Amino acid sequence: MSTSKKIGFAITGLLMLAGLVAWGIQVKEGLVLTNMRNSYTWGLYVAGLAFFVGNAAGGLVLSSMIYLFGVTSLKPFAKIGALCAFANVTAAMLAILPDIGQPIRLYNLVLHPQWRSPLVWDIIVLNLYAALSLLYLYLLMLPDFQGPLKKIALKVDHPKEFSEKWAKRLAPYSLAAAVGIHVITAWIFATQGARDWWNSAVLAPDFVAAALASGTAIVLLVCLLTYGLKDEYTQAYRTMAIFIAVALFTHIFFMYNDFFIHYWYGATEALDVLSITFKKYALAHAFEVVAPLAGVILLLSSNVRKSAGAMMTSCFLIIAGIFVHRFLLMPGAFDRVPLTIAPLGMQNTEFSVPIASGQYEPLMNTFVTEWHYFPSGIEIAIFLGVLAYVGFLIILAIDRLPIVKIEKAQT
Amino acid sequence: MRRGMVIDLEKCIGCRSCVVACKQHNAQPAGNWWNRVVTPGSERHLTPPEKGKEYFLPIHCQHCNNAPCEKVCPVNATYTEEDGTVLVDFERCIGCRYCMAACPYGVRQFNWEDPKKATARYGYQDGYTYGHPQEFRLKGRLVYMPSRFKGVVEKCNFCVHYADKGLDPACVRGCPGNARHVGDLDDPDSRVSKMIRDKNGFTLLPEKGTKPNVYYLPPKRKEV
Incomplete structure (x- = not known):
C-alpha cells in the first residue's frame, strides 16, 4: 500500500471515529447539542443529505454517457463513477441519520410508512440507487476479478461480454433511478408551501443540474487522483469538463430565473426571503456562484487541463460551491x-x-x-465524519478491488 | 362532526391565561409553549404598536383540514382523528422534524433534550412539577403523556384527554374573558358556526390552503 493511501486511511479513519463519538454523545444528550431550535428545525444534517445525494450523480453520468450515448472514451472511468455514486448515496443516508431524534424507532418506516410523505419516497429511491450502483460496480468488475476475489465472481462463460451486455441493459434504469434521487430529494423541500424559499417548481430541475455538476466533478477528481494526466485520457477529461460546465451554467440559470421572477413581482414575503440570501448571506451567496463558475471556466481552458493540480483545484471549487449552495437551502427557509x-x-x-x-x-x-444558525461543533464533527466515510470507502475500494486498470496489464 | 374553535379577538384581553393553562395542564417542558398570545404589530406584548391600535392574537395548532404536517410525516405519527383533530402519537414519532418545517404557523415544538432535564432548568422549589398526571391513549395511540420522550415532536392536542371526559380544552375553561368557544363546524346551527357567520370569522394564512379548524372573530374596537 502506498504512503499516500496510508495517510488517507489514517485521516479519514480518525475523522470517522470522531464523527461516531460525536453522534454517540448527541444520541445520549439529545439534539439540544446542535444549534437548531424550534424555529430553525433543519440545518447541516439535512443540507448534507442534499449535498451527498447530488454528488451521487456521477455514476449515472458516466454509465449513461458510455452505454446510452456511446462516449467510449470514458469507459476506463465507469467503475470509478459507480463507486463514487455508491459512496455518496450511502453517505446521504448516513448524513440524515443523526438528524433523527429517535433513531431506534426507524423501524416505524417499515411498519407504518405514510405513502404521501416525500421522505418515504426518498428513502426508497436512495436505497434503490445504492443497490443499483453497487450492482453496476460488480458487473463492471466481473471480468477483472482475480485471486481470492474470484470466489465472489459470477460463473459465466464469457465474463467480458456478459459484463458489457448487462451494463448496457441496466443503463436506462440507472439513469431513471439517478434522476429520481435528485427530483424526489428536491420534492422534500419544493412541496412545502410553508417555506417560500423552497416552494418552487424550478427546485427539482435545479437539483438535477447542480447534481450533474458536482457529481461529475467528484468523479473527475477521483480519476485525476488515481490515473493522473495521460495522453490517452485527454479526450475523456475534456468531455467531463464540458459536461460539468453545461450542467453548472444550467444550474445558475435555473437559480437566477427563479430569483428574477420573484424579485420583479416584488411581493413583500418574496423580497424578505431573497434579502436573507442576498444581504445576510451575501458572502456565502457570492461564493456559491463565483467559486464553481471560476472552476468550470478554468476546466474549459485546455491550458489548465495540462496540469492535474489545476484541474483538481477547479473540481474542488465546484464541489465547495455546490456545498455552500446546499447549505443555503436552510437560511432562506428558516431565518x-x-x-x-x-x-x-x-x-x-x-x-x-x-x-x-x-x-x-x-x-x-x-x-x-x-434564529441565527451556524452548526455546532457536534454537527460539524458528525458531518466531517460522513465526508470522511466517502473518502475512506473510495480509497478502500480502489485499494482492494479491481477498479483502477493496472499498468502492467496494459503492456 | 368537525371539532373547531372560535376565538373572539374582541373579547381577548391579552392576559395569556390560556397560555398558562395550556402549559400547566399539558405538562409542557421548559422552553416549549403550545399556545402563545401576541400583540400584532408590536415588538412587546401588551404595548400598542400605534396609539389606539391594539389587539391580541392567540395562536396554537390550527387543526388544519389540509394539514401539511400530517402529509409529510413519514410514519403517520401525526394523524387526523375522525373529528378533524390533528394529533401526535408520541410512541410513533421518529423525530425527523419534517412536520415542523411543513407547518406555516410555527406551532410545533421539539423535545431537544430529556424534558425532565429541561424542566429542571427552571429550578422550581422541591422539584415542583405540573401537568395532567395520567397518560391518555385514544384507540391505543399515545396522544398525551405527562413526561414526553426525548427527541419527539409535540403540539396542541385540542386537550383530547379532556374531550374524552366531555370537557372543553384547558384554554377554553381558563379564559377569563370567555373569548374561546368549541363546537361542531359541520353543523350550520352550532354556536361556533353562527359566530363565524355573524361576525365575519376568518382564518390565518388562508393563502396557504391549509383550511384551519380554528377561526378568529375580528375585534370591533381596540382595547387600549
Missing part, C-alpha cells in the same frame, strides 16, 4: 418565521409572529422571531 401577518387596521406593517424557542435559558428570549 424568517413563516407566519407573518398584516395586523388588522394597520397600513404597511408586516408582523412576524414569534415562536417558542424550545430551550429555556435565564437570559434568553422565550419567544423568538429570528
